[in-house]
Amino acid sequence: MTLTAAQATDLFRAAPDRFLDVGAGEAAYRRVGAGPDVLFVHGWPVSGATFRLLLPHLVDHVTCHVIDLPSAGSSRFDADTSVSIEQHIESVRRVIDLLGLESVAVVGHDSGGMIARHAVVGDPRLRALGLINTEPSDPSWRFRAFIAARYLPGFAAGLGWVAGQPRIRRIPFVLGDAFADPSLLDGEFDEFFLAPLHDDRLRRDSATKVLRTFDMDFVTGLDDLHARIDVPVRLVWGDQDPFFPVERARVMVDTFPNATIEVIEGVGLFSHEEAPAEVAQALLPTLTGTSTGGG
Template structure:
């Protein structure tokens, strides 16, 4: 397949999705690009599949990228009666291989998308490999994450969230989204267009995001170590080293909880490592995403631990 330009991929997410997939609780928006082994991409909170827009041009010549917007996010379809929760997202992702006709796939999950992917597809025999980008760790939730979850329960949180993300000055503060990027200017531009502006301007999207956040259960983090023991496929962790939400030191401790895992550190990147350093992240991912089943990852992603 010819290389896709960054502009072509961004435009893909500005257009309606190629398909809407009924998952029994709303509809997932689905986009497919690339050629080669199948890879499913699972986004985190409060973004959508468009978070992978900078990464896809570096992957599409090598793998087929199946990118979804979970209900409540992006171009998905939902209403006030739709069940929106992390637990429901787990069931949705568990159903996606059947719904999309994928019988041999790798999975890439970022942030809570990595948590969702692990709970949904651990020990699924169709999964040949997994890649996790700055996501929840068995060590638990750090103070900043716990404070954010506690704040989500306060009256007026939804309105406050909409106001905060709509202000370039406020959203750059450390206790808001300041830790999402090492370069806080990246909170503007396309990140604002795809994720923050809708939260600021569209009440239904804001309410949906808050419903999902409030549904987060700490037990899902506490269960990770046991879950990891069941993921007996190559797992590559790719980590921005300046992430204040999911500390690099905890990621290093997570590596031996998997039967076959390693860690690639990306210096000078925050939580959204794949948006800040897409070329480096793609180089780390491709050996795992393209490896034949049963073989270990090709060791050219420069893992720092494993």
């Protein structure tokens, strides 16, 4: 099938295909493409729309199942919904059950990669795993400093304010170095992820609630968890990522029984938004089971 970048983007401006009751809120669900099943798990504080530029390069090869976890995107939730990292992990498990996926590859980005690893470890239905710029077991000082800031007074209000200030958010150590090209914080990234944090108090407060449930044990124990993931794993990394430096990703490869890595030069944390064709090319052999190893 043919899916342009504009068409893929419009999928996330329209209503989702359906909503999935995951026990605490409802995950928005979209499906596109044909071939082996692949579930996409987004990170914090974005939504499934972060994969919009990747989809056109995948839909001829795999069926893409894209979700918005409760607190993000088009998902359904309210101020009383119990949103947390633990609940997100359980939500991914429930999505696989509800969709009846018997052989599934999972792709996770950023904290979505961490959530996915916890959700699918030991699941016999897991066929392969793709990880894009996500937490290693030994997080950088930059990541630790960000996590530590979540309990500062006025964090939620400050997050909303920064999200609405284009000049401020482009500053390195604010949001500017999440991309190698900080201008990408504007346009669609602003539309889908930053404007909702600035304009919608419910989404801002819910995103903050999720972040405040983050426990460092989720990452410090990852090496032991990796040893139990015996399917093919493909890591794809932007070499300009200051949050999850590529050096730590290279070390992480050896913590899996069967993993390889592809490093994309000149892109940052959102490598799949800056270089979608290259990221898709790196992922597809593992997602389709045609990988010959190496990397």
